[in-house]
Amino acid sequence: MSRFMTLPAADQSERVLDMQKPPLSLADKAYTVIEEMIVTLNLAPGTVFSEAELSRQIDIGRTPLREALQRLTAERLVVTMPRRGMMVTELNITEQLALLETRRVLDHLIATRAAKRATAKHRDELKTLAQALTSAAADKNTAEFMRLDRECDRVLEEASRNSFAAQACAPLHAHCRRFWYAYQNNGDLNQSAALHSALMTHVANDDPEGAGKASDTLMNYLEEFTRSALDLY
Known part of the structure; x- marks a missing residue:
């Protein structure tokens, strides 16, 4: 298989975040594993592979x-290549x-609704995640940071109690994580962690206005980060 790399072993983020989630179906497990391989470039852009x-x-x-x-095809992370497999x-x-333009609206909605509707359990999880994300950034542990970021998105989406916004936003987050991973040397992991942590703290503290502003600030940073990648071409 072209450009395959070994999937990295799970690290301490999985121990930090024992959120007592229900067991995954095999299809969900496959999706989670493959998405992480794509996001972390273990399945690099342009890689062609077969199901077998x-x-x-x-x-x-x-x-x-x-x-x-x-699912990954619907989310535009993979495409079918006739007679060749998938890419x-x-x-x-x-x-x-363009993706960030869409995500800005959805993330603002999710953040403000999560701040209003989160349960005590959600708020505790977000406080734990904010601390863990900051620690991962300080340790320069990008793989752990990416897993924690995915978990942050999941908790915020769940706390918003808006399944339509959550379903629309989930694939956008995956694309953003992959883009960040690809151009991570062009960004600041600690700054990203601080912006994510600020958002989660406002949600955890039942502050919809602050959560909305924090979401917009994070999106401003991500847009600047994306535009800075143009300098690499």
Whole structure:
């Protein structure tokens, strides 16, 4: 398989965040594993692969794998290549900026609604995540930071109690994590952690106005980060 790398072992973020989530179905497990491989460039942009190869690589059967790939195709992280298999989509800065324009609106909605509707459990989780994210950035542990960032998004989406916004936003977050990972040397992990932590703190403190402003500030940073990637071309 072209450009395959070994999937990194789970690190301490999984121990920090034992959120007692329900067990994943095989299709959900396949989706989670493959999405992480794509986000962390273990399946690099432009990589062509077959279902059979990927099934052996992650040790998951073809049926749940196919379901996962259908989701990833719908989210535009992979595309079908007739008679060749499937390919991980390329990174595109113009598309990334359009994505952020959409994400800005959805993230603001999720942040303000989460601040109003979060349960005590959600608020405790967000406080824990804010601390863990800051620690991961201080340790320069990008892999852990990415897992924690994904968990932050999940808790905020769940706390917002708006399944339509959450469903629309989840794939946008995956694309953003991949873009960040690809151009991480052009950014500041500590600054990103501080902005994420500020957002989670406002939500945890039942502050919708502050959460909305923090969300917009984070999006401003991500747009600047994306535009800075143009300098690398």
